[in-house]
Amino acid sequence: MFSVNIIMIINNLDQLSLNAGTFTLYKRISEQYSNQAILDSIKQLVPDTVLKLSREDQSLKPILHWFKNVFMKWMPKELQCTRCNRPMRVQVMEGDSTTLRKTEIHMCDICGSKQIFPRYDKILRITETRIGRCSEWSILFGAILNSLSIQTRIVHDYLDHCWNESLIDKKWVHIDSTLDFPISLNHPYYYEQNWGKKYVYVLAFSSDTLEDVTTDYTQHWDLVQKRRGKEDKVTEFKKIYFRT
């Protein structure tokens, strides 16, 4: 009976492009956010000049700017072979250990050149490669803010994007290190207004909470509710999250 329930829950999740795997990932990330040894090491990454500017401005702008424009690199979904100027083929290998979610191998069928993109769920490994897409960026940026004693969590829209929220003046505030300032800070409707997002569930993860934050990101709550139908799955999500 127990296993049947799990299968039913996982089927429901699949319908929404959700899966228990992402819950496990965010649980692991959230646990690292409260690991002092990891945070101490992450804190060293931020240059003193950036921290000083941030303190003087009383703003996260200098940190957001440094992270996006100096520290991190963006990994495109599709690469061009630099020798042949042709699109490379992507092969995805599932992770074989607890540090690796999966590996993307970008290959050129003409000259045989390869580029390997390992996708880590250990935050310190991401600091070694400094490359990724929104998941690596939000995982690491969240760790940086936590290391500076700004309580920060991960948010996923279960469409194709994730970002952070930080507790500022006792309110959770939208922060997206992949975007340019000022859009990167407290512009929660940006995705719906500019990317045409049609949310069903936007979820925020900490080690001890899973919160449905969809209403904070939509100006069309009536449409979100229609997409959800009669069943609200947040209780199921919580069950899975706290089981992982």
Ligand SMILES: [Zn+2]
């Ligand atoms: Zn080539």
